[in-house]
Amino acid sequence: MRFSQYPINTTKETPAEAEVTSHQLMLRAGMIRRVAAGIYSWLPLGLRVVRKVEHIIREEMNRAGALEILMPAVQPAELWQESGRWIEYGPELLRLKDRHERDFVVGPTHEEVVTDIARRELRSYRQLPVNFYQIQTKFRDEVRPRFGVMRGREFIMKDAYSFHADEASMAAGYAAMRAAYVRMFTRMQLNFRSVQADTGAIGGSASEEFQVLADSGEDAIAVSDGDGFAANVELAPAAAPTQARAVPAQALEKVATPHMKTIADLSAFLGVPREQCLKTLLVDATDGGVVALVLRGDHELNPVKAQKLKGVANPLRMASAAAVKAASGSEPGFLGPVGLDCPIYADHAARNLADFVCGANAPDLHLQGVNWARDLPEPASADLRNVVDGDPSPTGKGQLRIVRGIEVGHIFQLGRKYSQAMNATVLDESGQSITMLMGCYGIGVTRIVAASIEQNHDERGIIWPDPLAPFHVVLIPLNLQKSAPVRAAADALYAELAAAGVEVLYDDRDARPGVKFADAELLGIPHRLVLGERGLQAGSCEYRHRRAADNEDIPLASVTRFIKAKLAG
RNA sequence: CGGGGCAUGGCGCAGUCUGGUAGCGCAUCUGCUUUGGGAGCAGAGGGUCGCAGGUUCAAAUCCUGCUGCCCCGACCA
Numbered sequence: 340m341r342f343s344q345y346p347i348n349t350t351k352e353t354p355a356e357a358e359v360t361s362h363q364l365m366l367r368a369g370m371i372r373r374v375a376a377g378i379y380s381w382l383p384l385g386l387r388v389v390r391k392v393e394h395i396i397r398e399e400m401n402r403a404g405a406l407e408i409l410m411p412a413v414q415p416a417e418l419w420q421e422s423g424r425w426i427e428y429g430p431e432l433l434r435l436k437d438r439h440e441r442d443f444v445v446g447p448t449h450e451e452v453v454t455d456i457a458r459r460e461l462r463s464y465r466q467l468p469v470n471f472y473q474i475q476t477k478f479r480d481e482v483r484p485r486f487g488v489m490r491g492r493e494f495i496m497k498d499a500y501s502f503h504a505d506e507a508s509m510a511a512g513y514a515a516m517r518a519a520y521v522r523m524f525t526r527m528q529l530n531f532r533s534v535q536a537d538t539g540a541i542g543g544s545a546s547e548e549f550q551v552l553a554d555s556g557e558d559a560i561a562v563s564d565g566d567g568f569a570a571n572v573e574l575a576p577a578a579a580p581t582q583a584r585a586v587p588a589q590a591l592e593k594v595a596t597p598h599m600k601t602i603a604d605l606s607a608f609l610g611v612p613r614e615q616c617l618k619t620l621l622v623d624a625t626d627g628g629v630v631a632l633v634l635r636g637d638h639e640l641n642p643v644k645a646q647k648l649k650g651v652a653n654p655l656r657m658a659s660a661a662a663v664k665a666a667s668g669s670e671p672g673f674l675g676p677v678g679l680d681c682p683i684y685a686d687h688a689a690r691n692l693a694d695f696v697c698g699a700n701a702p703d704l705h706l707q708g709v710n711w712a713r714d715l716p717e718p719a720s721a722d723l724r725n726v727v728d729g730d731p732s733p734t735g736k737g738q739l740r741i742v743r744g745i746e747v748g749h750i751f752q753l754g755r756k757y758s759q760a761m762n763a764t765v766l767d768e769s770g771q772s773i774t775m776l777m778g779c780y781g782i783g784v785t786r787i788v789a790a791s792i793e794q795n796h797d798e799r800g801i802i803w804p805d806p807l808a809p810f811h812v813v814l815i816p817l818n819l820q821k822s823a824p825v826r827a828a829a830d831a832l833y834a835e836l837a838a839a840g841v842e843v844l845y846d847d848r849d850a851r852p853g854v855k856f857a858d859a860e861l862l863g864i865p866h867r868l869v870l871g872e873r874g875l876q877a878g879s880c881e882y883r884h885r886r887a888a889d890n891e892d893i894p895l896a897s898v899t900r901f902i903k904a905k906l907a908g
Numbered sequence: 909c910g911g912g913g914c915a916u917g918g919c920g921c922a923g924u925c926u927g928g929u930a931g932c933g934c935a936u937c938u939g940c941u942u943u944g945g946g947a948g949c950a951g952a953g954g955g956u957c958g959c960a961g962g963u964u965c966a967a968a969u970c971c972u973g974c975u976g977c978c979c980c981g982a983c984c985a
Contacts, residue, residue, distance in 0.1 A: 376976085601985080632983090639984065817944060851942080853943095853945035853946045858946085
């Protein structure tokens with residue numbers, strides 16, 4: 340491709356709207372342009388990268404035996420009503436009406452449509468297992484799109500759905516997809532981890548996420564330094580303390596704590612460490628009342644764990660101010676478990692405290708020297724908190740470290756959640772009708788592009804790994820407009836490389852060398868060839884990798900072979 | 909949804925407080941010079957200042973309403 344014919348507009352200045360590195364670089368390199376909040380156009384350069392990602396995904400999906408299909412983006416409401424998600428899915432589901440006032444959705448995912456296909460097409464256990472996948476545009480009306488294409492509303496996803504006659508087959512299909520994902524992300528040269536995950540709105544049982552490690556990631560992951568354990572913090576179990584609770588040493592005492600509504604304020608005011616204070620959160624109960632969740636002051640509530648507790652409303656909702664007042668007689672900021680008239684769950688760590696501080700359920704008052712059993716009944720205890728850095732690993736080996744990740748893939752064993760709701764059955768060996776089991780497997784194609792940049796950039800721009808690079812080589816001739824020998828040699832080299840199947844961006848612009856170097860580095864083309872009069876007289880061409888600091892002189896005659904070897908390596 | 913901020917040529921910004929000829933840098937176009945790290949000179953094009961009302965002799969600027977975008981929050985009682 341000749342740069343002079345390629346509409347890439349690079350900028351030196353970073354657009355004000357971009358917050359994270361990948362978004363900034365994608366805008367500066369002219370890969371994407373924003374059309375509306377969370378909605379982007381992909382320009383030629385950016386789309387080339389998307390296609391590279393898709394290509395690797397297709398190859399590995401096909402290798403794993405999955406079959407490509409293409410389902411519609413716009414889907415009839417009936418299917419969603421049938422699965423129950425017309426109501427369940429909430430405001431992220433973009434709903435619309437056609438000219439006949441019929442309800443439709445713009446698909447955020449395709450379980451309904453694919454299950455409909457399966458129940459129509461699959462009749463016999465002999466046709467199972469089968470795995471259908473597609474690479475297609477999704478729309479999720481995110482509350483808050485951000486970070487460019489990392490959390491957009493419209494995005495490209497590879498989604499796959501497998502159908503099985505029994506559990507063993509579903510587990511095998513899941514394992515095959517897991518292996519395929521490892522191959523794909525390895526080929527894309529992403530630094531990733533697979534982690535145990537919550538199943539969330541999709542539903543189902545076993546599930547793992549593939550997380551690209553990056554400080555800008557939105558997900559927190561707990562990784563053990565003692566073994567292979569890794570889990571999303573949403574799910575990672577916090578081990579209960581192993582030491583016995585200390586015996587009470589202090590007397591119960593009421594202390595005035597005017598306006599001390601937060602743990603930080605309280606801790607500073609009383610000179611008591613945060614981990615010696617309790618916080619009491621009231622959440623809605625399933626019966627219309629409230630449930631108290633009690634945590635150590637330095638811990639955070641884990642909503643995913645909490646909403647699974649008996650009696651707690653799912654999804655988790657904090658109690659209204661009125662409900663708080665009714666249950667405690669106080670206002671938020673001074674709540675405590677002592678004398679509280681509602682079910683109480685204490686986190687294991689909170690239950691292990693002695694002589695702690697908590698709210699007195701009266702304005703501007705807290706209790707000090709409080710002890711379970713002595714001053715109030717022993718509470719039900721549960722795992723309610725997020726694990727923190729340094730917690731023991733739930734496997735018993737090593738400690739947990741908290742790292743950040745970008746979720747680029749997620750695989751689930753769905754079981755019968757959709758097949759049952761939508762009556763997707765086949766006949767088994769004995770002619771009995773059985774409900775198929777399903778697995779589903781997603782990959783955020785466009786998000787991978789951003790994630791790769793987050794992991795591969797420097798102060799000058801992007802550094803593409805070969806498999807995702809929009810072009811393998813950038814060919815920069817110097818003084819092209821003036822030097823006939825340079826032009827002849829560059830044209831010839833460009834043609835030779837192209838004929839050898841190398842993807843070359845030929846910078847034939849009438850621009851100064853500095854401009855070309857700067858653009859090549861911003862665009863992140865991994866291999867650079869520079870052709871100047873000086874080198875030409877010696878019969879050589881300069882080569883430099885985007886990550887390298889120095890040039891190498893390569894004899895002109897062997898440049899193509901040299902580049903092919905680099906790309907093969 | 910709550911809070912904060914922003915909206916002026918393609919991009920980045922000034923001008924708004926204190927109303928009075930719309931400006932700067934980058935980018936773009938033309939010409940000449942220049943050509944190994946974002947060139948110089950000379951010239952040119954491009955903006956109904958987000959939209960709609962209002963105040964005023966006069967509005968980018970003041971007032972009202974709306975829209976869009978960005979950031980933070982939406983457990984930490």
